Amino acid sequence: xxxxNLFWFTxxxxxxxxxxxxxxxxxxxxxxxxxxxxSEFKPNRYGVQGMSQHRxxxxxxxxxDLDKQLQPLGQTLLICMGNPVEVISSLIHQHKVSHVYxxxxxxxxxxxxxxxxxxxxxDVDFTRVNTTRLFELDQLPFSLENLPASFSGFRKRVEDxxxxxxxxxITHLPPLVTRNxxxxxxLDRPESDDSSxxxxxxxxxxxxxxxxxxSQAPQTYKETRNALDTWDHSTKFSPWLAQGSLSxxxxxxxxxxxxxxxxxxxxxxxxxxxLLWREYFHFNALKLGSxxxxxxxxxxxxxxxxFYPQRFRSWCEGNTPSAAVNACxxxxxxxxxxxxxxxxWVASYLVNEMRxxxxxxxxxxEQQLLDYDVASNWGNWQYLxxxxxxxxxxxxxxLSKQVQMYDPNGEFIKRWGGESKVTHLDTVDAADWPIMxx
Ligand SMILES: Cc1cc2nc3c(=O)[nH]c(=O)nc-3n(C[C@H](O)[C@H](O)[C@H](O)COP(=O)(O)OP(=O)(O)OC[C@H]3O[C@@H](n4cnc5c(N)ncnc54)[C@H](O)[C@@H]3O)c2cc1C
Numbered sequence: 001x002x003x004x005n006l007f008w009f010t011x012x013x014x015x016x017x018x019x020x021x022x023x024x025x026x027x028x029x030x031x032x033x034x035x036x037x038x039s040e041f042k043p044n045r046y047g048v049q050g051m052s053q054h055r056x057x058x059x060x061x062x063x064x065d066l067d068k069q070l071q072p073l074g075q076t077l078l079i080c081m082g083n084p085v086e087v088i089s090s091l092i093h094q095h096k097v098s099h100v101y102x103x104x105x106x107x108x109x110x111x112x113x114x115x116x117x118x119x120x121x122x123d124v125d126f127t128r129v130n131t132t133r134l135f136e137l138d139q140l141p142f143s144l145e146n147l148p149a150s151f152s153g154f155r156k157r158v159e160d161x162x163x164x165x166x167x168x169x170i171t172h173l174p175p176l177v178t179r180n181x182x183x184x185x186x187l188d189r190p191e192s193d194d195s196s197x198x199x200x201x202x203x204x205x206x207x208x209x210x211x212x213x214x215s216q217a218p219q220t221y222k223e224t225r226n227a228l229d230t231w232d233h234s235t236k237f238s239p240w241l242a243q244g245s246l247s248x249x250x251x252x253x254x255x256x257x258x259x260x261x262x263x264x265x266x267x268x269x270x271x272x273x274x275l276l277w278r279e280y281f282h283f284n285a286l287k288l289g290s291x292x293x294x295x296x297x298x299x300x301x302x303x304x305x306x307f308y309p310q311r312f313r314s315w316c317e318g319n320t321p322s323a324a325v326n327a328c329x330x331x332x333x334x335x336x337x338x339x340x341x342x343x344x345w346v347a348s349y350l351v352n353e354m355r356x357x358x359x360x361x362x363x364x365x366e367q368q369l370l371d372y373d374v375a376s377n378w379g380n381w382q383y384l385x386x387x388x389x390x391x392x393x394x395x396x397x398x399l400s401k402q403v404q405m406y407d408p409n410g411e412f413i414k415r416w417g418g419e420s421k422v423t424h425l426d427t428v429d430a431a432d433w434p435i436m437x438x
Pocket of ligand 1: 089096128193225234235236237238239241242274275276277280282338339340341344347365369371372373374376377378380381
């Protein structure tokens with residue numbers, strides 16, 4: 001009897017180093033599916049929708065690029081709009097699928113969805129394969145429950161572990177379920193800025209990887225990584241890593257090749273160091289489950305913050321009394337990207353100056369960031385919210401000092417129009433009356 005497998009693409013839109021897709025391709029017929037969940041476009045409990053136009057544009061480019069690469073292999077990507085559990089379930093029935101494969105996700109919601117599917121189809125085999133992390137879970141010298149409480153503790157115990165080489169690119173795939181069935185790619189190109197340097201998809205990802213590591217930028221990464229607004233001050237791999245059009249093992253492999261050609265130094269080591277942060281947050285998310293999204297995080301006490309709609313709106317729009325925060329938020333809204341330094345500033349300002357519940361900031365970042373990654377975003381926000389895996393407890397940035405260090409001539413603030421006439425956090429009082437100032 002012929003076997004039909006289904007591969008569910010998620011954060012792994014690539015043919016290079018895709019172990020999960022390799023595993024799925026041992027069958028007679030193969031269905032390749034991506035589900036776009038309409039709930040991403042409705043307001044969530046924080047009043048913001050899951051995905052901005054920038055993110056949708058980047059995803060769209062990633063999907064179209066993937067489909068293009070599948071065509072010469074005699075395959076097509078089926079892009080479905082709908083609740084993923086319902087979509088996959090109906091495809092299982094329709095095509096008598098015997099085995100479903102996907103990449104392992106650390107997100108709590110994604111893991112729940114997968115569990116529901118497996119419970120619903122007990123006669124079908126389900127396999128998840130790690131394609132998003134450097135390390136396998138069973139490779140760690142500690143159990144997930146005993147994940148070190150700090151990043152330093154984690155790094156020291158894992159940084160010398162062996163890491164599997166990227167697996168070869170997929171060059172053959174079994175045919176589509178029904179050869180004469182044409183799967184429509186139904187997604188229309190979203191309206192968005194075409195001039196973004198971040199173009200979704202594996203083709204652009206590999207080009208960027210090659211460009212970056214054949215330049216001298218990695219040699220000075222440690223000194224430049226904190227800059228606010230230049231292309232090669234940091235690697236800019238994050239959007240492609242989040243989309244999975246680039247794998248973290250490929251990235252590390254390219255880093256090692258760069259070191260072999262140009263030499264290893266503190267800066268090249270620091271790129272690995274930052275990738276380990278990503279790794280730490282991924283295991284942290286896996287360990288915490290739904291606790292990653294809790295107001296009190298992993299701490300016992302709740303922060304002394306609340307929700308102020310007008311303050312939150314002014315933060316989102318970049319219309320606060322802080323020119324630095326405004327510039328960063330305007331950069332985010334215009335491009336879908338913000339430097340790591342900028343993210344720390346605006347998060348610290350939201351929590352410590354505006355006294356807003358950190359989860360609103362995390363939700364807004366989720367909507368806007370091209371590199372949105374559930375583990376890195378919510379994990380970093382817990383840190384900044386003072387409720388995360390941070391031995392220092394609270395990260396309160398002195399913005400005047402920071403601006404003197406990182407934008408001494410005010411060029412960044414000027415470029416993004418950070419200066420505003422707003423002088424106070426509130427323009428209305430608790431009863432929504434305008435505050436008169438004399
Ligand atoms: C509040 C807040 C929210 C964040 N949300 C996200 C997010 O949703 N997605 C995301 O990828 N990063 C997030 N980060 C981490 C970091 O800001 C970005 O990874 C980085 O700015 C991306 O630019 P880059 O690729 O040039 O980074 P580089 O400095 O070149 O670093 C190389 C890679 O290391 C990883 N990395 C670096 N710093 C971190 C970090 N602190 N945590 C996790 N991984 C890291 C990323 O994969 C990055 O691409 C967040 C940081 C903060 C403070």
